[in-house]
Amino acid sequence: MSNPTAAMLVIGDEILSGRTRDSNMHHLAGELTKHGITLAEARFVADDTDAIVAAVRALSQAHTHVFTSGGIGPTHDDITADSIAAAFDTPIGVRDDARALLAAHYERTGAELNEARLRMARIPDGATLIDNPISVAPGFTLQNVHVMAGVPTIFEAMVASVLPTLTGGAPLLSQSLRVERGEGDIAAPLGKLAEEFPDLSFGSYPFSQNGIYGTNIVVRGQDGAQVDAAMSALAKMVAA
Amino acid sequence: MSNPTAAMLVIGDEILSGRTRDSNMHHLAGELTKHGITLAEARFVADDTDAIVAAVRALSQAHTHVFTSGGIGPTHDDITADSIAAAFDTPIGVRDDARALLAAHYERTGAELNEARLRMARIPDGATLIDNPISVAPGFTLQNVHVMAGVPTIFEAMVASVLPTLTGGAPLLSQSLRVERGEGDIAAPLGKLAEEFPDLSFGSYPFSQNGIYGTNIVVRGQDGAQVDAAMSALAKMVAA
Structure with a gap:
């Protein structure tokens, strides 16, 4: 499990x-x-500079990547960009390339690039812009922190822009088995299986559906052959 | 805003x-x-003792209440109870009253109270049990941490058991106004209004629906008269 970690x-x-x-x-x-x-x-914090700064510092030190969502719009409660700059003791101001993006967009749409909207061009020194194909106002990457919008369609588009630029590891593979038995019935043999395959993770998730109580067992790992072997052992265990 | 805080x-x-x-x-x-x-x-952590212990310690020191969700079932990956005990340096073991609840339940349902299911009666010393009307296995409160199940129906039932026992403050009132203008158009007057009402919070949330771009403005506070006054001022501002 040497994949990079993120928060x-x-x-x-x-x-x-x-x-x-x-x-x-x-x-x-x-x-x-x-x-x-x-x-x-993952952490959720309020629109509060101290809370954002503390979380960004802790998470950016502990992980390869940090992804933020929310607080980069034009209104008084959008304080994320300034808080990220503060977290890294970096100056921040309106940047020409970000202003040019906004100016072109508002000229097209006929809206005014007023002082509030210009706040969306405030970018910390040294950051790289993240493309916003939906409403133009960019996100940015400063050091290992990727700062993105909170509106889900824009957030998802920004993730799609950023992710291909990051070095990933082996994708985590998973297979699952639905068993119509309570967690308590399979807990002991499942625990033994988990010990036999220390590189895999075994999760068990109880469900109740149409009066049937059961458990979904999920096996996760990076080595497909090992996951297959564990699933075979699991099927035998459940049939026993 | 002197209400108690929670994480x-x-x-x-x-x-x-x-x-x-x-x-x-x-x-x-x-x-x-x-x-x-x-x-x-709010924080989300993996099934990892060190991560749970660190988060519980930080959050229980910073807030009046902490609510946890997940990891109190019978399987090997359910490590929450032991992690909470570790966070407070408190001994933990199978407790008689919790065992009796489970024994009665499994006798009714005909399932075996085996070693795995008995893990759900492990309760840190000094904790108070939280009632589980759905599947009996209890949650517990240790100091200011309320430990509850992850299955949503059970979590919600446990919240309903615990909340009436806690001292709350004035409920947070909110009113909202839907405006068919972009955030950038109303940001400046909205910021001024926020300065005029320092005890209220003003949120603005952009939307796009059927080709209409607009903003939902939400005013929150504990004083109903102030919220009403702010909504009147807001309506005038938007009409101007």
């Missing part, structure tokens, strides 16, 4: 208050797994 | 790998908001 930081009062349900973490988790990067942890 | 800790590989989409955080966020407790942050 996600979701920024926004609206998620912690229960108004909005986040979907970006689930999307990123699936994409990283396919790309061979392990999502090791 | 949530979601435990489980299956969520970080993208296999399962968490719904417990969104549920808890809404319930806490109604109860007058501010969900200040």
Whole structure:
């Protein structure tokens, strides 16, 4: 399991208050797994500079990559870009190439590039822009932190721009088996199987559906032959 | 804003790998908001003792309450109870009252109370049990940490058991206004309004629906009269 690790930081009062349900973490988790990067942890913080700075510092030191979502729009509560700059003690200001992107976009759409919208061109020194094919205002990468929008369609487009540029590891393979027995019945043999295959991870997830209680067993690992072997052993175990 | 603060800790590989989409955080966020407790942050960690211990220690020191979800079943990857005990340097073992609950349940259902299922009666010393009306195996509260199941129906039932026992503050009130203008057009007057009402929070959330671009503006606060006054000012501002 020497794949690079990543963390996600979701920024926004609206998620912690229960108004909005986040979907970006689930999307990123699936994409990283396919790309061979392990999502090791995620944090959700409010629109609060100190909370964002502390989380960015902790996560960027602990992981190869950090992905953030939210807080890069034009309004007073969009404080992510300034907080990322503060976390790395980096100056920030309106950058010419980002301003040019916005100017061209608003000229096309007939809206005014006013002071509020110009805030979306504030980029920390030394950052690389992340393309926003949907509403133009860019994200950015500063050191190992990839700063993206919170609106799911834009977040997903930005992930699609960034991921191919990152070095991944072996994709995590998984196979699953549905067993119509309670977790408690299969826990002991499953634990033994997990010891026999120390490079794989075995998860068990109880379900109840139409009055049937059962367990989905998921085997994950990077070596396809090992996953196959574990699934065969699992099938024998369940049939016993 | 002197309401008590809380943090949530979601435990489980299956969520970080993208296999399962968490719904417990969104549920808890809404319930806490109604109860007058501010969900200040949330963390998601893998089934890893060190990660759970570190998160529990940090969150329980920083907040009045911590709510955890996941990892209290019978299988080898269910390590939450032992990790919580470790976080507080507290002994843990099978407790008689928890064992009696399980014994009665499995006698009713005809399943065996085997060694794996008995793990669900492991409770740290000094903890209070949390009722599980669905599948009996209890959660528990140790100090300010409320440890609950990951299965959403059970998690929600446990939240319903615990919340009425906690002291809340004034519920957070919110009103919202849908405006068919881009965020960039209303950002400046909205920022001014936010300065005029320092005890309220003003969120703006862009949407695009059937080709219409607009913004939902949400005003939140504990004083209903202030929220009403801000909504009136907002309506005037938008009409101007």
